[in-house]
Amino acid sequence: MHKLDTIELFVKLLSYPSVTPNDEGALTFIRDYLDGFEAEWINRVNVKNLFLYKKFGEGPHLCFAGHIDVVPPGDGWGSDPFVPKFENGFIYARGAQDMKSGVAAFVQACREAEHFNGTLSLLLTSDEEGDAKHGTIEVLKYLEEKNFLPDYAIVAEPTCEEVFGDAIKIGRRGSINGIIEKIGKQGHAAYPEKAVNPIHKVAQVLPYIAGVDLDEGDEFFAPSKFVITDIRAGMEVTNVTPGKLKMMFNVRNNTKTSKTDIESFVDRYFKDMNYILTLNQSAAPFMTDKASKIVKAITAAIKDETGIDTKYSTAGGTSDARFLAEFGVDVVEFGVKNDTIHAPNERTTPEEVEGLKRVFDEVIKSF
Structure with missing residues (x-):
């Protein structure tokens, strides 16, 4: 499949009306877009789960994780929530922040990765916004059976508070x-x-x-x-x-x-x-040690991209990062600003999505 730029890819993903537990073809598109990666489907009940991986060397296994499903749009939108709209410097669509921005950024970063001292993988589910019983946790069970669990993971949920780069999550409350x-x-x-x-x-x-x-x-x-x-x-x-x-x-x-x-x-x-x-x-609550390699790597990458000394946070509700932690994976969360998730007229900026992709580029390059 021909290569898109990051925002073209983002707009493409936003166009899928992938309300939980449906992916509406988005995961198949991602599989085809990353044709250089091995693909495995771990589907359960009515949920699609996709695991993609590429072994570059004998080093650590770094996984980017996220969900393609979104909550129902609800009322109060100024435009069709599944027809991305550019207005006043923003992109409006359901999932713009939570979390197709993150998915687009790490899919693009992985597609462009030419060198990595280890294995790069992507774990994608269509069951995060619902009960999350048949999504990420089922993929992790499968990977554990195969002795292929990642060593480190980044979940690209929206984490920033006031400006892009100001917060990552290194833990979550239960x-x-x-x-x-x-x-x-x-x-x-x-x-x-x-x-x-x-x-x-x-x-x-x-x-x-x-x-x-x-x-x-x-x-x-x-x-x-x-x-x-x-x-x-x-x-x-x-x-x-x-x-x-x-x-x-x-x-x-x-x-x-x-x-x-x-x-x-x-x-x-x-x-x-x-x-x-x-x-x-x-x-269950979890905490990743701030001295972990993944915390240090993404902290440095954010500093290089934004000049900001990012804050370590555990605020907010739950995410699929809890499942990765449960399986012994050192996990952090980092994504775009979080101020319109699940709301009408959810939006983000192209600059944040492109900045997020560059942060992931740097993590892959420096890890």
Whole structure:
């Protein structure tokens, strides 16, 4: 396939209406565009996953990872979200920041790579914005079976805050969802002594748990906070006290707080009550050592391209980087500015996409 320039490639990828879990042909296009790379499909259920690799030498295995799927466009767009629009120095389209900019940059950098002391690979999925059960994690399981896991990885999610180059992510908080069911005894509101009102019981402990920090955080992580998201009880009548209360909460946990810590925290305040606790860890926290080769390499490349001493961040939600970390891969995230992701009129600039590609060029060259 003939070579495009970086922005032509970016526009091409933006034109695919690849709402999760569909890739709409984008992954096949990338496979054909990187015809010098070996390609393997690791498809699961209704999700397409593509792994491309090229062995240049006997050195380390560096992987660029990302997703081709996007969230639904929603309402409020000034133009067709899958017909890229150039206006006032911006490119508007769904996926412009999250994360077809990153995919275009590393696909182009890998296509142009002529020398590398090791193996270059690309891991692409159409299942990141959804449940992420059949995407990156399935590819990593497959690579582990083949003894071909990467040593280092860059996930090209949008990370920058104010200007391009000002932040990379070297870790992410985890996410633990919880439900507390406080069992009481239903009764007549006129005879509270004959009932056990779970609302009254829980109200006594709310000041000690609502919005409380579960640890102090550290240099890179904010404290893990106990965030109550829903409380409900009763039958929406005024003369019956409820027999049960259900409270939902979320903890975006750093590496200092675990599920076991949360169980102990809840029991400290509910141990004298009849309660049931259910916890589900949807994402585990991770941290890549700032002295890792990949952190140093991308930090230096950003400095060369932008002149900025980039910040090491762990802010935000989750990404597929957590799966790479789970498999022992040193992983960082770096991409364009993150200020319109998932919003109407998502946009980025050609300069940022081209700058991102040059950063990846430098990492490949210097690694």
